[in-house]
Amino acid sequence: MKELIGTGVALITPFKEDLTIDVDALRKVVDYCIDGGVDYLVVLGTTGESVTLTKEEKQLVMDTVTLANAGRLPLVVGVGGNNTHAVIEELKKLDLTHFEAVLSVSPYYNKPTQEGIFQHFKAIAEASPKPIILYNVPGRTGSNVLPATVVRLARESRNIVAIKEASGNMVQVQELIKTCPGDFQVISGDDATALPTVLAGGAGVISVLGQGLPSEFSQMIRAGLNQQVEEAYKYHYAMQEGMQLIFEEGNPAGIKAIFEILGLARATVRLPLVEASAALKGKIEAFVKPFVKVATS
Template identity: 70%
Template sequence: MEQLMGTGVALVTPFKDDLTVDTSALERIVEHNIQGGVDYLVILGTTGESVTLSKAEKQLVMDVAIRANAGRLPLVLGVGGNNTAAVIEDLTTLDLSEFTAILSVSPAYNKPTQEGIYQHFRAIANASPKPIVLYNVPARTGSNMLPETTVRLAHDIPNIVAIKEACGDMIQIDKIMKEKPEDFLVISGDDFTALPTVLAGGAGVISVLGQGLPAAFSKMIALGSNGNTDEAYEIHHALLPAMQLIFEEGNPAGIKTVFETFGLCSAGVRLPLMEATPGLKKRIADFLKSFNRVHA
């Protein structure tokens, strides 16, 4: 799955002032990332506020992203949940012909055992017409998919090709790296661990901040992948304040503030999320002004 190497970005779903989907803004954001040099686009993930979108809105986002991308970059679609049968229904009824792979999150809220997580992913991988990228994000799901489960899935099921690992623990990431099949990709799911994961042998990142600053983030990952550690860490350290700022009041409130600052979309999010506070918006804008002055 070389198409999933490098910098992927988990795109927001932009809203108008009335909180309906802003299709024009989504087109601008897709173009912003393509021109910024990212390697692939992920839609309808956590950052895309998929849990507060209707089926019709999800289809609209898919259609707009496909049209705006126009075949230029690989597309990955988020299809996950804590109802295995419902996930399988989506995978077998949606038109997935334009997508390279499916990103599927480990079940949240019902806190399955490791065997339950294994059987969930086994069932959806066997039903999916597209390769599956596992997504482990314990801070959101309430349960951690352990390295042993990830490696077991990677060895047992050919249609499971990668993991987006957002545990935030390099020891866990290193263990997966050590025990995985050679062609199984380990992708960072945290902006903070993106460069360390690449330097440890990972395939890249699915980033939140990267969609706002695609040129800088993509350059950092490319430098890290090519072994240019010092240059890569210079960019990492320059981006570190933004990584902290955009998650300070939750995701995607922070990254939507970045886009609002750039004039690409509004900062609106749907309840129960809240738009970033004026104080945070100012600090994000101040960072972007300073960063662009140095790194433009």
């Protein structure tokens, strides 16, 4: 999908002090990312704390981002889980008119075999009115979607068009790029391997840090896609510390700390996650300062 080449960002879901969704802050985050030059927006992913949102809250997030975006960028929505039937039912009920594709995570906790993973995604793809982007994140799901399974899905299901690969394993990334059909997109799901993935032939990234530093991250990926290696790595090394810091105490605590520093949203997260510590916020602020004008109290 040409619409999903470059820098996508996995949007946070901002909360107020009482833990309700902060719609105004979410609008500000959308505008900030678009003004910074990202290529598309992803809502209700892991970074959006989708597992702690009710159905009504998920709809509010989708509606808010759709209205704030106002057709400016392509949108992707996360719809996944470890109950295949429930995912299919959710896809049938959602209004996906304004979304280009669905990002669907590999089943977690129940640890299916590769055949189980294949059948899960095949069933979802057959039921989905929109193209499916597979999401492989072994660190969260407890299982790895192997390249052979991805190739099989890409060849047997025309509605599966890409994978967000967040294993962090560049050998696996290269195997995907080498063996998947030419029109199937391999998208990095890991900020630290985003540039290497692009330089190896990947289509881009769905980034966490990219929404905090949209201009720099987008420029890095564009340079990588154009094989401007030296230019791209200047951005990569400038942001490398931040790529590590924002995950030091878990995601999205780190990236939400950046938005608090920017004055765009609170750093509040929902349990069982907890807000970034004061010590980490201090390190993140020191990292961010050279890039952007931080909010002053």
